[in-house]
Amino acid sequence: MSQPSGRLPTIRTLAAETAAVPPPPGFAAQANADAAFVGAGRTDPVGFWEREAGRLDWATPWRTAHEWRPTDAAGRTIPQATWFAGGRLNAAVNCIDRHVAAGRGGKAAFHFEGERGDRRTVTYGELEREVARAANALAALGVGQGDRVVLYLPVLVETVVATLAVARLGAVHSLVFGGFSAEALRFRVADTGAKVVVTSDGQFRRGEAVAVKPAVDEAVEGLDHVEHVLVVRRTGDETPDLPWTPGRDVWWHDAVDAASAHHEAEAFDAETPLFIIYTSGTTGRPKGLVHTTGGYLTHVASTFHSVFDAKPDDVYWCTADLAWVTAHSYVLYGPLANGVTSVIYEGAPNTPHPGRHFEIIERYGVTTYYTAPTLIRSFMGWFPDGVPATYDRSSIRLLGSVGEAINPAAWEWFRREVGGGVAPIVDTWWQSETGGAIMAPLPGLSHLKPGSALRALPGLTTRVVDEHGDDVARGEGGYLVIDGTWPGMARTVWGDPERYRDSYWARFADRGYFFSGDGARLDVDGDVWLLGRVDDVINVSGHRLSTIEIESALVAHPQVTEAGVVGVSDERTGEAIAAFVISDGVVGRGDRGSDAAERASALRAHVAAAIGPVAKPRDIHFVPDLPKTRSGKIMRRLLVDLAEGRPLGDTTSLQDSTVPTRIGALIGD
Template structure:
């Protein structure tokens, strides 16, 4: 199978000379790294592992037993994560290290104790900061508290908190004592939280009395209680006081529930850290559940930290005076790698923000950029498109963005027009954009431009980073020619790769390694295409591909064409049943309040819909014209900013909606259903 790829983006942005002159990853470094990695990628990654402090050296750099072709050998491997789940890969096995020591203690020892590790701002405007020395003391106290609560190495701790400094502190403390953390977005339902608590067999839940959402204090302790009610593995619930008297009715279970300020704050602020094997599990992170039962992906310590440190250094070009801001919620893998571990491993000052980007006004992010002199701003395409809709005439002159020198995107493929807006409006036409492709499964970035080296193409992550190899292949695993599309795969192994699915190694094997077992490829689940230069363009999840009269079209390409129209802020495109063509294209379009909910049969909306269809036909061909154009106020998105196209299909087809617990706003599908009834 190949994809019909029709969009042809020709704009190019070479690396700015001033940026290239000071970049960490220079053309010389990139050439040497690619040459060395292509010759022996295992040896190259071993060299990158020297970025970390090791208490003991490893016995072997890498072993690999394919989960399909070497199944018997995999089952017999001695190194396994907690839960006795077989591992197919090891990296740096026998080497011993401590994640928290690498993130914090070694920087204090090297003289960076007075450097700010984190600036934090709450949604109501309250502010705190922690230096590396202060962070070291706070993590030590939390580690002592966890031990006092009976948490030991290998135990699982679920963290259900908003973006707070306590979230960072407890995550590092869990890693410090060798327990396994699993962070859950603070807006998830009790049902979604309960699944993760039960699936991991967690001993401790860390939560808060409440949190702030869009300007309002909201109690969450009752949801946490419902999630752990009757769960035999839970021994304690550790509660951070966040909303206090603003959410006074907090349920409490004696002998189980304990306050953070009572237990953590009373502990000694020193802690002797133990080193753990590189293959010791560090965290379990769950996929969003947008396509079925969430998968708990197991990431281990040494390889993951190596991948995180290396890619953060090469892609985000950290400098001693940088203030780096990754806008992801701390529960997402983006934040694990590029808000927690990556920046801390490289000794970088980060900003973290508790609230939503338009509370109390749409310019809140730019207010924060100015206040903290943010130099690197890493965010999701969905937020960029929202900013475009909030500031249709461009950003007001009152926001000082002069500190920004580098931008980044993550989450899903970015539409070229949104990329250009981001570059011109937020980056002032000067800041390179690091468009990263990776997944929860990969642990860290796999494809991205090197900002001081690459000529950027709006909408493309270009190609694999040194030490990694990606291909676009057909159903037989044969690489497709230039200009064609197919399945995106990773050829071989890499240090940050998830080792298994928690408690379900068969699902790990079947989801990622079975489809192209003969070739040894990891199947990403994404479609992609090569351009004439061999660079790669993402086409979205293969489940989202639309088959119109035998033409397999990418939702990303059609959405990009729509977003390029000046009247469209966002678009979600899906395939729906059609008696003539098999499938037809339905486009859900955010195009201004005056069109929200209006049937495209009304004169004004009909004219706008016709203009959009003509625009798509002109941009990528008549076959891609949407049959239906539905004007909506918002699109259903996951908490990590991805459009839930599955729900749009369910709505368009009149089916019962599936799981919606991962939505940013569970009211959005109901509003879209009302619009569809009007059609």
């Protein structure tokens, strides 16, 4: 998060990077991205993206590849970007119909696995027919170009179908995580002015059937712009007493199953809004980021092909919930635009047992597995002796990491235990705001560094700068910015263009840089290492330290599975370091009890040896879990609230809302 005014403080970096890992020769020999691809993106970015746009089917060619009106040097005017202006296309046609027309209708688009073990494989031909039916049903409910539709659903085939049906109509979808509260859902429905909400009667969470429809009724009460609630039957008789409003509420199976399986798709201008996605996990009002069609599809189709080295026979699995931007780009639009077979899984990774993901990898022969460092660290805790050999992971050829910086210990474990010690790992850096990957290794070309996303992808430029916008020296830390524009960039904040300008473009308006809000450092080779959000920097006696580096040092200890580090008030040093650690069953405060105190002392010594004495945590709290969003990000502001005994801030985006209360009971006086 950017600071509203004043100087941006310098970030001090202490940790040293590890040795680079070259790509396996066999992988390099068949990789999609080569030196010519990289060179094209460096010499002529706009021309490069024009060539990449050729991966899509355009009903009408574009007139102008790119136009950009930045904010003025004082940061007063509203920035505006267009990509492929005048070009017309349809997102759903590019993801489905063209593959069917090319004779690939019998290819599997998705292998679906329900939490309770129900399974379904949907081909591209079947997906085309289901999306057509859903589009016809939504049109019959009054949905047309520009209308907003909110989807509040678990990971189901129907969620995919509904999303693509909305896009097919030229309407705007906004997916909301099915674990969010009625309050969080209401904000998004009201902010978008949604005409239709698509939801389910209930959903399965860790083996339990949980009613969902009552929360939706609460969320839409009094919102006159909501004309219909379309309900997927998922839990049925396990969630009885379903509230129902005749005339407004419609069963999915009544509306969709009866609709025609033919729908004539219209082509829309490249700048037609495709979806609104809301940021979460920070303080303040969520921002509804608007992504448009042509540039976004170009960005994700291109980066999926190059970063994930997409092959016709791949079975790809991104584990993100469909409501997160990771899934928009790299479950839905990127893989489907490339005609790839994907896996989607409804449930929790440890339901009914911790090996569920490895069962799924074996069952479907998953070749590419893309997940969050938080889950990797959970696996490390669940399988301290390594993943059992009874789970066959031999199909894996490529791994990916997303959501936050991956610490080197987790990187090494992931490659060894899931990738057989040879599969490359593409550690991707990007944001809801960027739409698609910005920095990542190219797996057949890059020498990988455990914990580093390396450099910007072809057609893109990132910099690490100081408070004035000047490039920092190699070995130094600063602020990660994107120099220039790119096709997948969010065009605005829904209903608040001034906030878009102020959040991302005003800070370095005189340079024209997009301010990511992340800190980073350059190593001696010029590769980038993420240091976390600017707000996740701790000032200890004038030394500004990155939480990511301290967390990485803690997790590198053999008795630590996960760690969350925050800065707390300290009369002597200004701020002190507080660490919340998951460590081999030890719970409680590190200053109480012989086991906890002994473990805390060992961890302080470990951090001092890995980084330096200035980075030793003052407080270490041993906890059974950390407060995380469904996408796996640790909500550090809640840890600050707990450490300082303050009332908790907004918890609506937590995966498990009981975690802060349980931590508070453990560490309280």
